Amino acid sequence: MPEISPRPIRFVHRGHAIALEGVPPTRTLLDWLREDARPRCTGTKEGCNEGDCGACTVLVAERDDTAPGGVAIRHVNACLSFLPTLDGRAVITVEDLPQPHPVQQALVECHGSQCGFCTPGFVMTMTALREAHAAAGTRPERPAIADALAGNLCRCTGYRPIVDAAERMFELPDAPIDRAALRAQLDALAADTSEMTxxxxxxxxxxxxxxxxxxxxxxxxxxxxxxxxxxxxxxxxxxxxxxxxxxxxxxxxxxxxxxxxxxxxxxxxxxxxxxxxxxxxxxxxxxxxxxxxxxxxxxxGSPIGDGAPVLIALDAxxxxxxxxxxxxxxxxxxxxxxxxxxxxxxxxxxxxxxPPSPEGTQLRAWKISKRFDSDISTVLMAAALRLDADGRIAAARLVFGGMAAITKRAAQTEAALRGRRWDEATLQAAQVALAQDFLPLSDLRASASYRLAVSANLLRRLWLETRPDDPLPASATQVREFRA
Ligand SMILES: Cc1cc2nc3c(=O)[nH]c(=O)nc-3n(C[C@H](O)[C@H](O)[C@H](O)COP(=O)(O)OP(=O)(O)OC[C@H]3O[C@@H](n4cnc5c(N)ncnc54)[C@H](O)[C@@H]3O)c2cc1C
Ligand code: FES
Ligand code: FES
Incomplete structure (x- = not known):
């Protein structure tokens, strides 16, 4: 077992400052809420216990002078939050919302809940969305609502009524979180902080x-x-x-x-x-x-992490x-x-x-995964490409995740591009080189041959969007609505 935390873990919960002593540092907030808190807060549910379902979503607030009311409020998965990470912060669960809260009222009116197991998690995500937009004086469109809900799964209602409710909640009377009170409580905790240089x-x-x-x-x-x-x-x-x-x-x-x-x-x-x-x-x-x-x-350093290919393409x-x-x-x-x-x-x-990219650099990054939202990559290609005035490739960095034991540049493919005119013949030569660069694995996400085929297709997409003659806009190369 990891050692017991040497100092009390202090955070605000249900309006009170809590000091936990003798807690194993890997005790999660979810287990604490459901098993240790008095009274128990079982409104926060356990579904997957691995950050995938959102049933355990809670809000965490912390001091931030740049945020509205000096308090930043963000939703997190309680199942992934070790208690010491809450030190100096405030936890807001579904039990803290005034009943009925406009978010809950909207879910009722729009028939957004059936068995109700996922509902508290949706309520907390929607509350975070409502707080963010109320502070900015804006309202989200449906695609933005869908993005916001990407961490919450519902297995029986279907998402249309839930998205309806996320629109409807903005029409109901506001019930904002009292940020002034929260800030005062967080300031009191800050007097004995565990922050360090x-x-x-x-x-x-x-x-x-x-x-x-x-x-x-x-x-x-x-x-x-x-x-x-x-x-x-x-x-x-x-x-x-x-x-x-x-x-x-x-x-x-x-x-x-x-x-x-x-x-x-x-x-x-x-x-x-x-x-x-x-x-x-x-x-x-x-x-x-x-x-x-x-x-x-x-x-x-996972070979299917999404950060590394993008940052390597940017020469980080x-x-x-x-x-x-x-x-x-x-x-x-x-x-x-x-x-x-x-x-x-x-x-x-x-x-x-x-670093800033050299003038004229065209950057692209595409993720291939089984689900569109909230999924680990099967393959991710990030590419930074620069053409000269004659339409020749002056510089190319092509980086792939999911194709080797580590995130890697496609060295032979880059060599096949450099100095060449960016036309279909060069694309085809690059696609041949790509098959020399990588010997991918077959695993539960995809076969080796799928990975090679999809990578060659991503290269073609890169050509279609960046070729000097008649480049296609991103909207022409993707199936999904572009949500920038
Ligand atoms: C539901 C779910 C979905 C996910 N989806 C994606 C996804 O789409 N794409 C993706 O790439 N990843 C995804 N991940 C993986 C994960 O979110 C990322 O890898 C995350 O960025 C890890 O950061 P962390 O701060 O949580 O690291 P931690 O879990 O705290 O640490 C991860 C490792 O890094 C080490 N470490 C952390 N910081 C440092 C440091 N500064 N110096 C040295 N070592 C350090 C730790 O010791 C540990 O070994 C997903 C995870 C979950 C649970
Ligand atoms: S229990 Fe599923 S995300 Fe936490
Ligand atoms: S209402 Fe049953 S899982 Fe969402």
Whole structure:
């Protein structure tokens, strides 16, 4: 068992400051709510216990001077939230909503609930959506509602009435969360904070190289919940405010702190490269993106992770820190072999550095997965391509996830493109080279031959959209409605 947390875990729940002592650090919020809280909060349901179904969705609030009322409110999966990650925050569950809440009223009016098992999770996601739009004075369109609901599954009602309810709730009288009261409670907790400086964290990491860094725990919680693994001693990296920051240099270079949330990181990337909007929307689900970090996605090093191909196509660097010392690698050199990376003992990922793309670069990233929303990639291709004035390929970076033991550039394919006119003959030569670059595996997601075929098709799509003669708009190459 991991060691018991050495200090009380303090958070606001049901309007009161809670201090938990003697709790194993991998106790999840879901188990605590349903089994330990008094009275028990069984409105929060357990479906999958792995972040897929949304039945356990709750809201987590924290101090943020840039957010409305000085409080950022985001929905997360309680099944993936280890209790120590809540330290200094507030938890809002379905029991906290005034009854009947306009969200619940809208679900009743639109027949959005049958067995009702998924309903509390939908209610919390919809409450978060309503809060976000109320603060901005906006209302979401149906596609945006569908994106927001991507982390909640309903097995018996069907989504049309639920989406109807998400529209209807904006027509009912408001019942906003009292942010002033929350902020006062969070300020009181902040007097005894567990936050630490980057230097302190680096020193702790150096002193305890065997300890398990835990960021958003959207990978680590599954090891505990599903594989019953003992993760040993945790080091909570999201407690370092400096690592949660995203900054931009005057020349446009982006610095994404390792503990910045996936949602914030993808928002920053898509603001710079709008072609990434779809991968952002399709990366996990909003609650997973609120808890998980891009640093964790990169450090985890799964060959089907969505962050690495995109960042390698953008020629990103990774800054590693060991005690006071840092070193910078090209991200493509960080991955050594299947789930093996270049981190030395006592070292950790400090940040990702994404340079501005050279003028004229065309970026594309396409994810192939069995489900459109909230699914792991079968294959993901990210490509950065630059043509010269004659329509020749001046620069090409083609990166694939799901095609090898690590995320990898297609070196032979890039060579087949460089310096050539970007016409169909070059495309065909590149497709031949692609089959030399990769020897993919067959697994439960797809066969090797499917992976090779779909990658060659993605290359064709790239050509159709970026060729100098008659390039097609994105809307012409995709089946789904484009939701940028
Ligand atoms: C339902 C669901 C859907 C998902 N969908 C997707 C998807 O579509 N695409 C995708 O790519 N991933 C997906 N994931 C995987 C997961 O969300 C990501 O890999 C996530 O980015 C991991 O970040 P985290 O902060 O949660 O990491 P954690 O779980 O906290 O840590 C993951 C690993 O990284 C290490 N680590 C974390 N931060 C650092 C650091 N700074 N330095 C060194 N080591 C570190 C940890 O020790 C651990 O080994 C999904 C997960 C779930 C549960
Ligand atoms: S129980 Fe399914 S997402 Fe948490
Ligand atoms: S109402 Fe039954 S699962 Fe959604």
């Amino acid at each position: 980057l230097e302190d964290f680096a020193a702790q990491r150096l002193a305890r190289p065997e300890a398990r860094i835990v960021a958003g725990a959207t990978d680590v919680a599954l090891w505990v919940n599903k594989q019953f693994r003992d993760i040993g001693e945790p080091l909570w990296i999201t407690r370092v405010p400096a690592l949660r920051r995203i900054a931009t240099d005057a020349d446009g270079t982006l610095h994404i702190g390792a503990a910045a949330s996936l949602e914030d990181a993808w928002a920053a990337l898509a603001a710079r490269w709008p072609a990434l909007t779809e991968v952002w929307r399709r990366f996990a689900s909003p609650p997973v993106r609120h808890a998980g970090t891009l640093g964790g996605n990169i450090a985890n 660097r990774i800054v590693l820190r060991r005690g006071p010392d840092t070193r910078t690698l090209a991200l493509e050199d960080f991955y050594l072999d299947y789930m093996k990376n270049a981190l030395a003992p006592g070292e950790f990922v400090e940040r990702l550095v994404v």
